[in-house]
Amino acid sequence: MKHSPRVQRLIDTLTCLPGVGPRSAQRMAYHLLERNRDGGRLLAAAMADAMDGVQQCQRCRNFAEEALCSVCADPRRQARQVCVVASPADVLAIEQSGEYHGHYFVLMGQLSPLDGLGPRQLGLDVLEQRLGEGEIDELILATSTTVEGEATAHYIHDMVEGTTVSLSRIAQGVPMGGDLEYVDGATLAHAFRGRRPL
Amino acid sequence: MKHSPRVQRLIDTLTCLPGVGPRSAQRMAYHLLERNRDGGRLLAAAMADAMDGVQQCQRCRNFAEEALCSVCADPRRQARQVCVVASPADVLAIEQSGEYHGHYFVLMGQLSPLDGLGPRQLGLDVLEQRLGEGEIDELILATSTTVEGEATAHYIHDMVEGTTVSLSRIAQGVPMGGDLEYVDGATLAHAFRGRRPL
Structure with a gap:
């Protein structure tokens, strides 16, 4: 059985999300259609709005909806x-x-x-x-x-x-809470080279 | 740091998808904004279209875009x-x-x-x-x-x-290719009760 055209198109486009293959896309599409059409409508609107409304900060190139992002617009930041x-x-x-x-x-x-x-x-x-x-x-x-x-x-x-x-x-080294035996050799080498006097 | 309003709304609404929590929602939102805005626009359009355009078949209540779904409209089906x-x-x-x-x-x-x-x-x-x-x-x-x-x-x-x-x-019993030792007791009981002469 083939999906109807609109359902098929929804499944196909859902796979553009990271980590979503055809099976999860189908599950998502059916879930929305069966149980949460209002949620689907809100998501569609929010997504269309974000794709067109989110620009880049003129100073730092981060996402921003005004000319400057919240960090660049904050006078308390250095x-x-x-x-x-x-x-x-x-x-x-x-x-x-x-x-x-x-x-x-x-x-x-x-x-x-x-x-x-x-x-x-x-x-x-x-x-x-x-x-x-x-x-x-x-x-x-x-x-x-x-x-x-x-x-x-x-x-x-x-x-x-x-x-x-x-x-x-920024320093390269052993992550906090990391067990030394699970840290790879390259990271350990960096950690030794970057050692600091106590 | 707070997300900008549009990004936050996209992340919030993405969590209406099954299996998507706040972390994956954030990853999805950033992925689309950074790398695939066209994909995001297509997805938003397909989703809005499906939420409103997919109705129920008048005969069997399955999803359909016409009065009858493809199964009910097929004269070869019994x-x-x-x-x-x-x-x-x-x-x-x-x-x-x-x-x-x-x-x-x-x-x-x-x-x-x-x-x-x-x-x-x-x-x-x-x-x-x-x-x-x-x-x-x-x-x-x-x-x-x-x-x-x-x-x-x-x-x-x-x-x-x-x-x-x-x-x-439909019969309840041991699934195909299933190892008997991993099948639960209730299923096995059904399989015994539903045994058929060979």
């Missing part, structure tokens, strides 16, 4: 300290730690020329311009430890060299 | 044989087995008076009327083996009693 991250989800994770009170610069990706992601696509030209204008005192790299993240960090390192901007990278 | 199921997902499962060539009657739930699901809400009055009009020769119960499913089966059994309609229930 604007001269900027943390570079790959994605808005990283901003969220750092904010939840409650440890950082500066601004962000969100690349919306990492350097990956084969995927068409060069410095321009990541807004690194904008960041370079702001560095040149002396707006920033300290740059903290929080890109990931993948090949692309390392390449991005390297690129920014080269960009900062010769300026007075202080550049650092 | 209309005098009707299988009673709880939900459209059950129809799909039975259709995939390829074994059944009659019509369906979809209750869209099972008897559960405490939840406000009485015979009327399940369309059992309509089914009774059709039985009375002599439209149906054979009724096959495929409601689930839960308390509500058993109550529903019992109610339909009482309804059919005294008519010439042949009533049966």
Whole structure:
């Protein structure tokens, strides 16, 4: 039996959600149709609204609905300290730690020329311009430890060299509460290299 | 950090999907916003369209976009044989087995008076009327083996009693490919009671 066209289209489009395959998409579609049409309507409206209404902050490129995001618009945050991250989800994770009170610069990706992601696509030209204008005192790299993240960090390192901007990278080491025997070798190597006097 | 209003509303409404909690909802929202806004727009449109455009078949109550669903509209199906199921997902499962060539009657739930699901809400009055009009020769119960499913089966059994309609229930027993040692006692008891001569 084939699904009716509208049901089939709903199932097909649901698979664009991460972690949702054809089976869960079918389960979701039937659940909404059988039990929660109002919820489905609200979700459809919220999704259409967000896809068109959520833009990027003019200063840090994070998601924003005004010209500036809530971090850049907050006068209590230190604007001269900027943390570079790959994605808005990283901003969220750092904010939840409650440890950082500066601004962000969100690349919306990492350097990956084969995927068409060069410095321009990541807004690194904008960041370079702001560095040149002396707006920033300290740059903290929080890109990931993948090949692309390392390449991005390297690129920014080269960009900062010769300026007075202080550049650092968040520490790589053993995670809190982690059992040492389950930590991989590369992380342990980083943890040893980054050891600090007590 | 709080999400911006539109992002927060998208995350909140995504949790109406089955198996999606706040964490996965956030991941889904960020994924769509960062990487697949077109997919999100298509999904929103398909969902709005399905919630309003998918109705119930006038004859069997299954999902349909026309007056009749594809099963009821198919002249090759045996209309005098009707299988009673709880939900459209059950129809799909039975259709995939390829074994059944009659019509369906979809209750869209099972008897559960405490939840406000009485015979009327399940369309059992309509089914009774059709039985009375002599439209149906054979009724096959495929409601689930839960308390509500058993109550529903019992109610339909009482309804059919005294008519010439042949009533049966799909077999309960050991599933195909199942290892006997992992089958629960109640299922095994049903399998013994339902044993058939070879």
